[in-house]
Amino acid sequence: MTHVLYGLPHSLYSGKARSYLRKNGIPFVERSPADARFRNDIVPKIGRVIIPVLETADGKVIQDTADIIDHFESAGVRHSASPPGPRQRAVAHLVDLYAVVTLVRHAMHYRWSYLGSQRRFLTHAFAGDTQVMARMQSYLPMLGVTEATITEIERSLADLLRSLDRHFAQHPYLLGGQASQGDYGLLGPMFAHLGRDPVPLAIMQNTAPNVFRWTERMNAPGPDMAEFGDYPAGFAADDAVPDTLLPLLDLIAQEMVGELIDKAAALADHVAAHDPAEGAPVADRPHHRTIAAVATRFRGVPFEAGLQPYQFLVWQWLADEGATDDAVRALFAEHGLLPLLDTPRAARVERRGNIEVWGRIG
Structure with a gap:
C-alpha cells in the first residue's frame, strides 16, 4: 500500500506533507511534478499545476497539505498531529x-x-x-x-x-x-x-x-x-x-493580529461588492491565490498585501477550535491574541474538489 507524493525538495508545503508521512510510517514514494503521470493524469483531476499532491494507493487524488493530513488523521495514525487538549x-x-x-x-x-x-x-x-x-x-x-x-x-x-x-x-x-x-x-x-x-x-x-x-x-x-x-x-x-x-505567542500577536483584522475588513468589502454564492469558487481561476489587495502593516510598516482566501480557511480552524473554550480564551487574552478568536469574518472558506469555495456567507 504505497502512496505517491508529488512534490519537490525546495517546495515549502511539500516539506510539511513529507514530514507527516515519515513521522507516521506511511509508505510513500516521492515524484517530481515533471513526471509524465503528474502532467497527464493528476493535473487534469485537480485543475491546476500545484504541489504537493498525494495519490493514494487506491487512486484517490488529494491536493493541499492540510487535506492530506486530514485524510490520514481521520483514518487513524501512529502519531496524531492533533493534541488531545x-x-x-x-x-x-x-x-x-x-x-x-x-x-x-x-x-x-x-x-x-x-x-x-x-x-x-x-x-x-x-x-x-x-x-x-x-x-x-x-x-x-x-x-x-x-x-x-x-x-x-x-x-x-x-x-x-x-x-x-x-x-x-x-x-x-x-x-x-x-x-x-x-x-x-x-x-x-x-x-x-x-x-x-x-x-x-x-x-x-x-x-x-x-x-x-x-x-x-x-x-x-x-x-x-x-x-x-x-x-x-x-x-x-x-x-x-x-x-x-510563550514568547512566540507574543511575537505572533505583534506581527499577525493587526494584519488579519485588516484582511477581515477587506473580505467584508469584497463580499459586499460581489455577493458570492455559497459553493462558488473563491477565485475566478483555480490557480489564482488572491482576490483583492489590502492595505495593512507589518511591525508598524505599511504595505499592500494580497487578500488570500486560503488564509481564512486556516484562520477558521483556529477560531472554531478556541472561540468558546475558557482555557483557550484565557491563554490568548494574556498574549494579545483574542482578536483572532473574536474578529467577525464575512464569509467562510471551504475546500471542495481540491479548490477553495465560499462557505456560509454572513
Whole structure:
C-alpha cells in the first residue's frame, strides 16, 4: 500500500506533507511534478499545476497539505498531529496560521531577495527554469516584501530564531515529545526555504542551532530526540503549553493580529461588492491565490498585501477550535491574541474538489 507524493525538495508545503508521512510510517514514494503521470493524469483531476499532491494507493487524488493530513488523521495514525487538549490544539493551529500568513513572507524574501548570493543553488533546484524563477520572484510585492518592509522582515526572523532556539533547547517539539499541527506548519517555511537555501540556512545554523536541529528532527522518520534523554514521548501532560513557547505567542500577536483584522475588513468589502454564492469558487481561476489587495502593516510598516482566501480557511480552524473554550480564551487574552478568536469574518472558506469555495456567507 504505497502512496505517491508529488512534490519537490525546495517546495515549502511539500516539506510539511513529507514530514507527516515519515513521522507516521506511511509508505510513500516521492515524484517530481515533471513526471509524465503528474502532467497527464493528476493535473487534469485537480485543475491546476500545484504541489504537493498525494495519490493514494487506491487512486484517490488529494491536493493541499492540510487535506492530506486530514485524510490520514481521520483514518487513524501512529502519531496524531492533533493534541488531545484544547489549549494545545489552539496553539498548534495558531502556529500553523502564523506560518501561512507571516512566515511565507520571510521564506520568499530570503529566497528571492538574495538570489544573487545563492543563484547556483536555486538554479539547480529549479532545474534551470528561469521563467519559473522569475515568476516566483514577482510574487514578492503581493506578499509584502518591499524595500520598506525588508528591514523588519529580517529583524522578525532574528527574533523568531532567538525565541525558538531557547524553546528547542529544552523541548524536542513545540508541545512536548510529539510533532503537532503547529510543528508541521512551521516546518514548511523553516525547512524548504529558511533551513535549506544557503543564505538563511547559514543564519539559522550560526544563530539558532537548536532550530536547525529541530528541522532535522522533523525530517526523521522517528522521534529523533536522543539528546533529550528520557524526555517523555507524546504531548505535554495536562494540556500544558511550555513556558518557553510563550514568547512566540507574543511575537505572533505583534506581527499577525493587526494584519488579519485588516484582511477581515477587506473580505467584508469584497463580499459586499460581489455577493458570492455559497459553493462558488473563491477565485475566478483555480490557480489564482488572491482576490483583492489590502492595505495593512507589518511591525508598524505599511504595505499592500494580497487578500488570500486560503488564509481564512486556516484562520477558521483556529477560531472554531478556541472561540468558546475558557482555557483557550484565557491563554490568548494574556498574549494579545483574542482578536483572532473574536474578529467577525464575512464569509467562510471551504475546500471542495481540491479548490477553495465560499462557505456560509454572513
